[in-house]
Amino acid sequence: MNDESSGAESKAVPPLCPICRLRPQTEQYRPFCSKRCADIDLHRWLGGVYAIPGKPEEEEDETPASPDDAGGGSR
Secondary structure: OOHHHHOOHHHOOOOEOOOOOOOEOOOOOOOOOOHHHHHHHHHHHHOOOOOOOOOOOOOOOOOOOOHHHHHOOOO
């Protein structure tokens, strides 16, 4: 038997909206299904709900030099 002849590939289900997971994506608001879901996603980004993990910041051992110390010489 051949998997290609089974017909399963011809009835592909469109991807669902990542916010509501109920309706298929629409071309106008892709990858969302509506303006509402697109706005919910934007609000989550702006509110800091989503975050991209990164390396933790290392604390510097020395304090930054002040502009007065940059001269290097005494008067």
